Amino acid sequence: CEHGYCNECLQNAFKAALKSRAPFQCCKKALSVRDCLGLADGFVAEYEEMMLELSTPNAMFCSNAQCARFLPPRVIVGDIGTCEKCSAQTCRHCRQVAHPGTFCAEDKETEAVKKLAKKKxxxxxxxxxxxxxxxxxxxxxxxxxxxxxxxxxxxxxxxxx
Structure with missing residues (x-):
């Protein structure tokens, strides 16, 4: 839209969006990260992270209950997501503390392989x-x-x- 905002109002609107965990909208259209480029870098990064979380299907979160931070796709390698804040590792399948070297009961592909292994x-x-x-x-x-x-x-x- 063509609505103009002063820097302070824009910053307050984006802060409210972050607090409510919903994108800032104007004229029923969500404003993107590039719309807040005049704001502080840390603020832009936080809003960008929130937008990524909201747009990630089946989003994954840190298994450490004291942290519970969103794990962006870039930190998920194979079956394990590693939290950038607390370094806890989370299983991609069961969403609990990672258990490398063991099969996860929630991993449907591995369960199919295990059935085949038993059969063979x-x-x-x-x-x-x-x-x-x-x-x-x-x-x-x-x-x-x-x-x-x-x-x-x-x-x-x-x-x-």
Missing amino acids: GWKTCPGCNHLIERREGCLHMTCSRCQTAFCYRCSRPWKDC
């Missing part, structure tokens, strides 16, 4: 839970991920089998 008789490494498929040869297995040596039949360490 695959085993998991006792050291890191990495899936192992034995096609031929002896029962002595060495995990390609963590180098754990184990028995394919009983999953005990190779030296104890």
